[in-house]
Amino acid sequence: MNSAIKLTILFLSLYALITQQVLADSWLRRLDEWIYGRDFLLVTPGKTPTLVMLVDDLGLRAVTAFFLLVTAILISRRFKSWRPVNLSILSLVLLNLVVGVSKLFFGRTKPNSGFDLVFTDSGLSYPSGHAANAILTWGMIAYLIFRYSHKYPFEGMRLTWFVSITTIGVCLASLYRNTHWFSDLLGGLFIGSALLVAIIAVDRSITSDRQPS
Numbered sequence: 001m002n003s004a005i006k007l008t009i010l011f012l013s014l015y016a017l018i019t020q021q022v023l024a025d026s027w028l029r030r031l032d033e034w035i036y037g038r039d040f041l042l043v044t045p046g047k048t049p050t051l052v053m054l055v056d057d058l059g060l061r062a063v064t065a066f067f068l069l070v071t072a073i074l075i076s077r078r079f080k081s082w083r084p085v086n087l088s089i090l091s092l093v094l095l096n097l098v099v100g101v102s103k104l105f106f107g108r109t110k111p112n113s114g115f116d117l118v119f120t121d122s123g124l125s126y127p128s129g130h131a132a133n134a135i136l137t138w139g140m141i142a143y144l145i146f147r148y149s150h151k152y153p154f155e156g157m158r159l160t161w162f163v164s165i166t167t168i169g170v171c172l173a174s175l176y177r178n179t180h181w182f183s184d185l186l187g188g189l190f191i192g193s194a195l196l197v198a199i200i201a202v203d204r205s206i207t208s209d210r211q212p213s
Contacts, residue, residue: 001201001204001205004197004198004200004201004204005201007197008194008197008198008201011190011191011193011194011197012190012191012194014190015127015187015190015191015194018183018186018187018190019106019126019127019187021183022106022108022118022126022183022187023106023118028182028183029116029183031182031183032111032116032181032182032183033116035175035181035182036111036178036181048176048177052173052176052177053173055169055170055172055173056130056170056173056174056177056179058134058138058166058169058170059129059130059131059133059134059170059173059174060130060133061092061095061096061129061133061137064133064134064137064138064141065092065137067137067141068088068091068092068137068140068141069085069088071084071088071141071144071145072084072085072087072088072144073085075144075145075148078148079148083203084144084148087140087144087199087202087203088140088144090199090202091136091137091140091195091196091199092137094195094199095132095133095136095137095192095195098191098195099127099129099132099133099188099191099192100129102126102127102191103123103124103125103126103127103129104124106118106119106123106126106127107119107120107121107122107123107124108120108123108124108125108126108181108184109122109123109125110123110124110125110178110179110180110181111125111178111179111180111181112177112178112179116181125180125181125184126181126183126184126187127184127187127188127190127191128171128174128180128184128185128187128188128189129188130170130171130174130179130180130185130188131167131170131171131174131180131184131185131186131187131188131189131192132188132189132191132192132195133188133192134166134167134170134171134192135163135167135188135189135192135193135196136192136193136195136196138162138163138166138167139163139192139193139196140196140199142159142160142162142163143159143196143200145159146159147203167189171185171189
């Protein structure tokens with residue numbers, strides 16, 4: 001539990017640092033502009049490759065929530081416990097609450113608008129919901145499978161690689177499509193990671209006879 005708390009605080013601190021750098025118009029914003037100005041990121045509207053769109057969809061809440069809830073329901077039925085479903089709902093509620101409120105508060109414009117402004121009425125770019133959703137939701141799916149299985153091919157390391165590759169793919173797709181600044185993605189990754197570790201810590205700290213030891 002102490003390790004989980006320390007890790008959660010670390011991720012929250014990194015999120016706070018990225019947020020401060022974004023609001024301070026620092027070197028991170030200059031990096032955002034440099035990345036945005038690269039020729040390979042100049043995507044023609046409506047011409048995004050299908051593969052990029054499919055990878056990008058792995059960060060959509062509607063898509064990931066479906067897979068998370070289906071996984072949780074199947075595991076709940078197998079072990080006759082509501083806990084997997086409850087954890088899944090908790091993660092979705094926290095994701096929408098924390099990230100959604102942050103987006104509304106910071107009001108940062110998206111790169112495809114041509115402007116990098118904060119505290120605007122129409123900005124919803126920071127932090128990236130796609131990045132936060134990818135690391136939190138796919139991370140929860142992996143955790144539930146690992147927690148209740150421990151069987152090949154569901155060992156922890158293999159699932160960690162799956163979540164990492166999926167999350168990186170979602171972030172790269174967002175950069176390619178100019179839907180998020182690089183710092184948006186960093187902020188989303190850190191806040192999503194903090195929520196994931198906190199939820200796992202809650203689950204591990206409250207024992208149940210219907211859970212594997």
